[in-house]
Amino acid sequence: xxxxxxxxxxxxxxxxxxxxxxxxxxxxxxxxxxxxxxxxxxxxxxxxxxxxxxxxxxxxxxxxxxxxxxxxxxxxxxxxxxxxxxxxxxxxxxxxxxxxxxxxxxxxxxxxxxxxxxxxxxxxx
Amino acid sequence: xxxxxxxxxxxxxxxxxxxxxxxxxxxxxxxxxxxxxxxxxxxxxxxxxxxxxxxxxxxxxxxxxxxxxxxxxxxxxxxxxxxxxxxxxxxxxxxxxxxxxxxxxxxx
Numbered sequence: 056x057x058x059x060x061x062x063x064x065x066x067x068x069x070x071x072x073x074x075x076x077x078x079x080x081x082x083x084x085x086x087x088x089x090x091x092x093x094x095x096x097x098x099x100x101x102x103x104x105x106x107x108x109x110x111x112x113x114x115x116x117x118x119x120x121x122x123x124x125x126x127x128x129x130x131x132x133x134x135x136x137x138x139x140x141x142x143x144x145x146x147x148x149x150x151x152x153x154x155x156x157x158x159x160x161x162x163x164x165x166x167x168x169x170x171x172x173x174x175x176x177x178x179x180x
Numbered sequence: 181x182x183x184x185x186x187x188x189x190x191x192x193x194x195x196x197x198x199x200x201x202x203x204x205x206x207x208x209x210x211x212x213x214x215x216x217x218x219x220x221x222x223x224x225x226x227x228x229x230x231x232x233x234x235x236x237x238x239x240x241x242x243x244x245x246x247x248x249x250x251x252x253x254x255x256x257x258x259x260x261x262x263x264x265x266x267x268x269x270x271x272x273x274x275x276x277x278x279x280x281x282x283x284x285x286x287x288x
Contacts, residue, residue, distance in 0.1 A: 065265040078261035082194045082252060086201040088268055095275050096208045099282060100215045106286050107218035119286055126282045133275035137268060144263050 069141060073148030084143050091136030091158065098129030098165075113176060121172060128165040132158055188253035195252035199245055205271070206241035209234045212278065223285050230281055237274045 075081075102125035109118055135158035142154045188195060213234025219227040244267075255261030 062262055063265065065269070066262055069265055070263060075260050075262070078252075078255045078259060079190070079192060079194050081261050081263050082198045082256075085264060085268070086198050089201045089205045089271075092271055092275060093205055093208050095279075096205075096212050099275070099279055100208075100212045102286075103212070103215045103219065103282060107215070107222070122286050123283050126279050126286070130276055130279040130283075133272055133279070137272040140268055 070144055070148060072145070073150070076144075076147035080147055081144070084140055084147070087143075088136050088140040091139070092133060094162065095129040095133035095136060098125055098132060102126035102129065112180075117176060121169075125169065128161075128169075131161060131165075135161060188256040190256045194256060195249050198252060199249045202241055202245060202248065206238045206245075209238040209241070209274075213238070216282075219285060223288070227285060230278060230285075233274070233278060237271070240270075 102122045105113070105118060105125060106122040109121075112118075113121060139154070139156060139158060145151075146153050213231040216227055216230040216234065219230075248264075248267075252261055
């Protein structure tokens, strides 16, 4: 707080160390976060759509499981997006290398599982 | 007449791109809200709350866009933009709450 009295309280608490990075990088990090949030929202809408529209494709218990799993992936991605945003912001302030994006393997794994489930259900039907 | 928003000299148009990115996110919140409407016949009227929450988040983004743009262009001009911690936290929280309520609705 002492270095820049204009900083917000949350910002001063969560991003306490280091110096302000290039504003272009801060904005780029914000856009990347938003792209992940849109990915999470797409999973959320997908889960809702499975439950609402896919009654003829998936039998009842499967549909609920697929819907809950899809929405859960959206939840994990949105939390991961915020954590990644924070970690990148901290690394930039300290001049450290950027952290590995753990949500990318999560996204790949979730998409793979989702497709495998759909193929299995359609083939078995 | 003074310009509506402060001018910046960034050839990468960072404030424009960031505000557009928020705009796309706002539209997706609206779309998710519309998709929740499909649950109305199955899960009853309380699901309207999910749609309304999406509308509130989308509306909040819409109403803050102008301020966001001028804050960011000022920041580019001054070579210092404070990371928008509240916006990130609130957007994440809204997404998490919508997801949790969605799961509850499916399981109930």
